[in-house]
Amino acid sequence: MKRKLAAVAVLSATALLTGVIQVSTTAAQAAPTPALQAQAAQQHAAAIALASGQSEPLAKALALGDQERLVAKDAVVDADGTRHLRFERTFAGLPVIGGDLVVHQSSDGAVKSVNKAIAAQVGVPSLTPKIPADRAAADAAGAVRATVGVTLDADESPMAEVHQAGAAQLVVWASDGKPRLAYRVQVEGTRADGTPSRQVLVTDAATGQVLSTHEKVQTAAGTGTGVFVGNVPLDTTQSGSSFQLKDASRGGQSTSDMNNGTAGSGTLFANTSNTFGDGTVSNRESAAVDAQFGAAKTWDFYKSTFGRNGIRNDGVGAASRVHYGSNYVNAFWSDDCFCMTYGDGSGDTHPLTALDVAGHEMTHGVTAATANLNYSGESGGLNEATSDILGTMVEFYANLPSNPPNYLIGELINLRGDGSPLRYMDQPSKDGVSADNWSADVGNLDVHYSSGVANHFFYLLSEGSGAKTINGFDYNSPTADGSTVTGIGRDKAAQIWYRALTVYFTSTTDYAGARAATLSAATDLYGSGSAEYNAVAAAWTAVNVN
Structure with a gap:
């Protein structure tokens, strides 16, 4: 990705431009300055x-084997140095x-605790595979081809075509606690939709x-009825006599027109008026504004x-890419193209440019960059659920009159x-398939329902x-044990969930x-035995997670 930006025009924040959208190329009030962004990036890089x-001494301190090594992926440093x-x-x-793990240290580097994905020691009796790599790759592609005509996930279509992408990589599989030599293969294709x-x-x-x-490629299928966000401000970049949908105040985020194609990055939206879209579906810029x-x-x-x-x-x-494919009833996030x-x-x-679709799907990217939940x-x-939870919080944060925030997922896209x-x-069971509470077989459900x-x-x-009734929407939430749960507010709940995810x-x-994990997060944020800690425990008990 090119990071070099064209000169940015500075317009009056109070100037009302021609048309229905007020646009400013100055940074949004909530957005950090480039200097603060750079400082935060440097601090994060320093933490990593x-x-x-610490990787070598920690490997020894954790009594890992002679052939085991730790590779730093991420780091969070609290205000007190933890x-x-x-x-x-x-x-x-x-x-x-x-084999991933999180090491928690005090500010002086002393290890306080460790969260491991598996408790078992990592080791395999032999590093020589019995199956050659080319056969493993072909077999993997064949396994995916065998699913043609079968729906793979609740919101995904059957596979229309598949092909192997790259060579098979030798790895150690340990996620089930039984380490063994394995191959990892990526198989690419296109679904029927x-x-x-x-x-x-x-x-x-x-x-x-x-x-x-x-x-x-994480998807959230659905249909929409038009443009969702209404009249909104946008931060743009001036290039010569035109203005681009490229946001320098937020890391160069941009939106392009795929022109109903499926390959490449599309054409960056730009015009000379700095006013994009008119709220109608026929204007291609309207979806880009969303x-x-x-x-x-x-x-x-x-x-x-x-x-x-x-x-x-x-x-x-x-x-962001809009107008992807023809009659394409879906939206997706991909880490590969970011x-x-x-x-x-x-x-x-x-x-399919509804706000909760955006928040949900881009949160998959946050999960991939942190816990990387299987x-x-x-x-x-x-x-x-992390995408539903934090995507819902994006909706509450935006608080749009055209899309009043709520605890419903995909209420505007009218999939059914x-x-x-x-x-x-x-x-959750009001959709007819999702689980309200934990049971021993909940892990066998599709992930969209076990969520x-x-x-x-x-x-x-x-x-x-x-x-x-909250914000004009009616709710009635039961509990598995008939208990009464008192909420702590969505802002505190989100802080607890995010810390559990990232730490x-x-x-x-x-x-x-x-x-x-959420009890540990509540302890960190509000103290052990606090009202918030007790509420976390009560809420989990209320969904039969004890």
């Missing part, structure tokens, strides 16, 4: 460098899937058994709420055609149980682990 410098250092692990130079697919498969290097599959505004509000929410400087916390803004992509829906007349089983439900939301956080347990927990923690969750965290 600190973690890298450090939370996140590491991936290697064995004999091979990546260890499920036009959504790109990038599935990462892990297969046993001795037997060929598929151990794990993970779809890197996308640019959604990316800006997601950035601002994470920055103002958690001090996070962009999705990866590195000050780099994501790209971009958010929206289709135009049925008949190319219903762009996209299957209970950890997959927590991955989806009857005006009902995709998901309900107060009582209901965490969504329900977050609603109870925020608002409490029982019937009530305590690992790739294999399940619901029991999420309870422990």
Whole structure:
């Protein structure tokens, strides 16, 4: 990505420009200055460098084997100097899937505790695979081809075409607590509805058994009825006599027109008036306004709420792409292109650029950059719930008159055609398939439905149980044990969830682990035994996570 920007024109913040959108190329009030962005990026880089410098002594302190190494991935340093250092692990130079851990240190470097994705020691009897790499890659592609005509996920279409992408990589698989030699292969393709697919498969290097599959392109299918955000301010970049939908105050975030194609980055939106869109679907700029505004509000929410400087916390803004494909009824986030992509829906007349779609999907990027929760089983439900939870918080942060914030997911995109939301956080089972409470088989559900347990927990923690009206929306949240839960407010609940995600969750965290992680987060923020701590415990008990 090119980081060099053209000269930026400075317009009066009070100037009302011709048309329906007031646009300013000065930084938004909530956005940090470039100098502060640079300072935050330097501090984050220094924290990761600190973690890298600790990798060898920490490996010894944790009694890792002679062939194990720690590789720094992320670091969080609290105001009091407490450090939370996140590491991936290697064995004999091979990546260890499920070997990630977080080391918590006091300000003087003393280890206080460690969160490990697995408790088992990492080791394999042999580093020689029984299956050659080319066969492993071909078998992985074949496993994906075998799914043609079968729906892979609740909101994903059957595979239309697949092909192997790159050679098979030898790894150590440890996510199930039984380390073994394995291959990791990426298989790319296109689903029948036009959504790109990038599935990462892990297969046993001795037997060929598929151990794990993970779809890197996260989607939220739906249809829209037009432009969602109404009249909004935008930060743009002037280049010569034109103004571009490129936001220098938020890491260079930009929006481009895919012109109904599916390859490349599209054409950056630009015009000479600095006024974009007119609110109609027929004006191609209108969907771009939705996308640019959604990316800006997601950035601002994470920055103002958690001090996070962009999705990866590195000050780099994501790209948005609109008008993707033809009759494409979907939207998706991809880490590979670090971009958010929206289709135009049925008949190319219903762009999927709703704000909660933007917040949900870009939060998948935040999860990938932090805990990287596996996209299957209970950890997959927590991955989806994290996007629902923090995407909902983006909606509350924006507080748009055209889209009053609520605890409903996808209420404006009308996926089912009857005006009902995709998901309900107060009582997830109202969609007919999601789980209200934990049970032993909840991990067998599709991740979009097992997410209901965490969504329900977050609603109870925020608002409490029982019937009530919030912001004009009616809710009635039950509890598994008939208890009455008193909420602590969504702002505190979000702080607890985000800290658990970035400091305590690992790739294999399940619901029991999420309870422990959020209690640790509540202790850090509000104190052990505080009202907030007790509310976290009560809310988890209310969804049968004990």
